[in-house]
Amino acid sequence: MVESDEAKERVAETVYAGDNVGSCAFAVAIATEGAGYPVDVGRCMQNMFLVAWNEGVVSCPNGMADAEAAARALGLDEGWLPVSIPSFGYPKRPQDPESKSADEWSAEANRKPLDELIRRI
Numbered sequence: 162m163v164e165s166d167e168a169k170e171r172v173a174e175t176v177y178a179g180d181n182v183g184s185c186a187f188a189v190a191i192a193t194e195g196a197g198y199p200v201d202v203g204r205c206m207q208n209m210f211l212v213a214w215n216e217g218v219v220s221c222p223n224g225m226a227d228a229e230a231a232a233r234a235l236g237l238d239e240g241w242l243p244v245s246i247p248s249f250g251y252p253k254r255p256q257d258p259e260s261k262s263a264d265e266w267s268a269e270a271n272r273k274p275l276d277e278l279i280r281r282i
Contacts, residue, residue, distance in 0.1 A: 162187055162188070162189055162190075163182070163187060163188040163189070163190060163235070163246070164187045169182055169183055169185065169187075169188065170183055171234045172188060172190070172231065172234050172235060172246060174234065175225050175227065175230050175231035175234050175246075176223040176224065176225045176231070176246055177223065177224055177225065177226065178221075178223060181221045181223050181248045182223055182246065182248050184250070185221075185248035185249055185250045186218075186249055186250035186251065187248075187249055187250075188223070188246050188247065188248040188249065189209065189246070189247055189249070190231075190235050190237070190243045190246045191205055191206060191243065191244050191245050191246070191247070192232070192235070192237055192241045192242055192243040192244065193241065193242070193244060194240050194241055194242075195240060195241075195242060196228055196242035196243070196244050198244075199244060202244040202245060206222060206245055206247055209247060209249075210247070213249055217251065217252075217256075218249050218250065218251060219249070219250060219251070219252045219256065220247050220248065220249045221247060221248050222245050222247050223245060223246045223247060223248055224245060225243065225246065228242040228243055228244075229242065231243045231246065
């Protein structure tokens with residue numbers, strides 16, 4: 162768990178969207194030996210996100226371009242690499258999921274339309 166301001170700043174330098182980690186309440190490095198088991202990591206992260214949301218805590222997955230640099234910033238043992246470093250915190254404004262449609266939320270988040278992401282066969 163990444164909690165101290167110094168640790169958050171160090172780890173923030175290794176993820177794509179450093180502000181997510183630098184300004185969060187805490188982050189969790191999900192690491193495995195050799196960065197294996199991505200499906201299990203995804204399930205673990207999903208469960209964390211669901212529990213957090215249920216408690217009014219927002220979360221964000223954070224990927225990194227260089228897992229070895231992130232491992233050094235985290236002080237992980239040799240051979241262990243982070244697969245994701247999700248961040249957690251309380252939202253700056255109240256969350257009301259029913260206030261917008263799914264399309265409106267996606268547009269606000271600058272998400273690509275589903276038809277651009279999937280191919281039907």
